Amino acid sequence: MVGLGREAGDEIGGYVVRKQLGRGGSGAVYLVEDGGGQLAALKLVDAASDPVAGERLGREVRALQSLRHPAVPRVLDAEVDGDETFVVSEYIPGLSLFDHVQKHGPLAGADLADLAERIASALEAAHAAGVVHRDVTPSNVMMGPAGPVLIDFGLAHREEDARLTRDGLVSGTAGYVAPEVIDGAEPGPIADRWSWAATVAYAMTGDAPFGSGTGAISRTLDAKVDLPDVPGAPALKAALSRDIGGRPTPAEVVAALRGATEVLGARTPEPTLVAPVAGTAVMPLSQQDQWEGDGASGSDESEWPGDEGDAHDEHGLDDEAFDDDEYDGQDEYDEDDGRPVGPWDALDAGLVPKPASGRPLMLGAWALAIAAASALAPFIVFLVLVGAAIVARGVHRRAASLAAGRARRGMRKGDAVVQTIGMPWHLLRGAVEVLPSVLLAAVIGFGIGAFVWWLVSSALIASATPAGQVWGHAGAVGLGMLAAAATMWVGPWSEGTRDGARRLAYGLAPTRGLAVAWVVVAVVLLGVVTVAVYTQADPWWWPMPQGPGQ
Template sequence: MAGLQREVGDIVGGYRVLGRLGSGGSGSVYKVADQGGHQAALKLVDARQDEVAAARLEREVRALQSLRHPAVPHILDAELDEDETFVVFELVPGETLFDHVQRHGPLAGDALAAFADRTASALEAVHAAGVVHRDVTPSNVMMGPDGPVLIDFGLAHRSDDARLTREGLVSGTPGYVAPEVIDGAEPGTQADRWSWAATVAFAMTGHGPFGSGSGAIGRTLEDDVTLPEVPGAPALRAALGRDVAGRPGMRDVVAALRGATVVMPALPPTAVAPTGLMAEGWEDPDATAVLPSGEQRVPAVPGDDADDAGQHWVERLPWEEEGDEDRTDLDHLDHLDEEGEACPYAPRRRLLLALAALVVVAAAPLAPTLSFLVMAGVAILARGVWRRAVAIQAAEAKRGRRRTSDTVVQTIGLPWHTLRAAAEAVPAILTSAALGIGAGAGAWWLVSSGNVIGASADAQYYGHAAALALGAAVAVIAMAYGPFMSGTRDGAHRMAAAVSPTGGLRAAWTLVALTAILVAAIGVYVQLAPWWWPLPDLALG
């Protein structure tokens, strides 16, 4: 790799290096300018020591040079025979899909369908030219001003992706390598389509459908994928299945994302399936299709297009434009805090945070002071996590993406971020305490007067417990939406997402929260006296 390193101002094949765009195990990509000042992307490839890689590079460059597609960067120049082996592409302005989703959140509705449509068209053109991409991932799709552009055609891999390599296999990104390739098959067009489906799933959800790292390999082989219940998700889930013959084609997935088709559940082998995809409420007794599971095949409607696997799905009548109420809008956009500091998108965990708030409210009648202190501590830690994310974002904006090093440095600096967060959270903590104490004390006084709930011992206990719970609820709301707390809410989502990356863990944490609420309710039911620690016990009437 040392021979591939170039500095700003260096000349490579007549091109002047303006900066580095990325690098990987078999090459580096630079922003360059030719003698006329026109900018381009130059990929310096280390293929001289590998005859197979050199031959593949030459074959693919020849094929792509004649390709013209708006979502595929045009090859402007190439040098394959000299000491310096390089390829020059059109420079695509913008950011990768990975960065775009981090900044602006997942795609949805028409935006997601348009993304899938354009990238599918690009991949079809590449395959028609006889080229297999081998590495369709969110980092290899640029979100340009005119739409997404597919880049990096197996010529060099990007350094910001973890790689997996097994004996007899090409390299790839965990979670975006088709299961048959992991099992030992040679990467081909079907594997590219599977990787495309995984990339579309990332665009839909904001995270890899099978996670990341080595754990993604096992989940890919286990077909362990969870997608939100939105239009097109069942078709996309089928496209990520292990059975190659049972996967729908890319065009079928795009149609489903547009709401033009729905996936029917697989029927037993003895059943007769009228259609594989059909409009809700629309039936054609003469229409037949292949089930997504591949368990039963019946002749498709004549004239339907089929992909290479022979898959046929039936499209329903065109969707009415006014059917937009079934589509999902973007609701997670890049936000600014009160000080104008941007932070990349974080997965939302609204249910878990709502349950955590209910735990605080339920515990307040038994341990009011301790509940507030724990809530304040969690808020400070959440703001520290948000501060860390902001620092990583600022480092990437200044020096480019260096995911591992920036993350490690800012994680080491988490105590400093937390200390700064504690100072920033003081106004919200004071506001929360004042409003919570005020609401709780007022309700407590009303109960003690005997005019609201009665003067019996039981009525007074439960009334005072309700007063403490009310004060805690007001304090929670004030803490979440108090001064300068938008970043704290973002950090809370990040913390919740970190401890619940899978559906199973989210279910486990939900069960823990519900158990804690139940235990607190039982404590109130048996009339346990409030524990005011660390304050001395208060004798309130």
């Protein structure tokens, strides 16, 4: 970035540069010294070339000036309107949490609980001030002499701030962005707490809980995380689930880490704040930025993580990889509301938010229609259901791959086209992944259908008249198919199928009017099946030569 290069001895706004601490796409961070010999961290951006970066810096200043907490660095000075746009913050010597764990190993026991408690306290103080951090990661936690400190509020925003990213796009670090935010939800305190839990999980294990690179987004969406069998691990795992209402609060997780009995009841997701927990200092440690491009990894030399920039590519991550500040969006957005023009663009992960519900009325209506249609051709309808599950899983994989690619390389115009061309591979992978769920669904569906069929044939739940037997047997087959569909929806190994089905439903019906139209079609199909059963039409049992008892 032009205008950011400074050498030792240069002066910025009355501060003398001692060395560069970090550099990235939106600015550079320097260790500086004021006139009284006090060291500080100065973050400089070239607002003339990048007005968005200048606005971000102003937002960071507003966020930090509103906070008073020992685990949040103090703002000492700022210039956001002049030729040189910068903010001067309290200098925190030490290593980042990432580098500390890499050098000294994972935290455990009281040390882990103290870290979790202090950073949670800083977050709750920020939330109480109306500030959302949006990028809580191991690289943004400094293990300072007085205890951990949460830094780099460059992505933070106050509630009254306008967003600096296009609606539906995500700013943050891959693997530490909450799944609901990837799905399009507005970043808020709940998402910050999820990122906090992911950061604590890193401190507990020494590994990013959802990995890095292309697999991080997919594993986040699948909610796949492995934690050791230690106190607090079940509570931490629950805090990393996709079920917002079932996540324990940070205070509960901290209590579990300290050995308290864990009671993880369901909760109603609300953006309310828990009482800030007391900050507890941990042992004096030293730290360096996780993704520092020009420092020696693991060095004890004091460093301050700034904007990390291209150095992230070594790890397949980028702290602003989902950001769209420079994406022109030509030919893909409607100028009136910024939404994609084509319905299938709604499937592009990180491109447009999809409803969290994913058209539930439409999906429910079609589940009933498919179950009813099975009374006329059970095996054919089951194959159609399996095919739909494979397509849904492929759509899920396409969305995850698209988001992961953008996390690694940033937004590119042809990303959606490339992933669409790769759909055969996504479908093949989806077919393999959905197989266990399909086999389980077949067993459960056949078992329930056969049992109800026997009850009908025995005249235990239906009359022995021809009409009673026809309606009873049709209901038995339909009930078995409905059980199979439910197993594929909520049973084991079904998370990706559900996500893909919701995306598929939204792609087929991006507007409420189209969703209603699809419901009407399902109702018409139900009517056709009802008429066919009423007229006692013979079911098609292919590939079986004839039906049971014939």
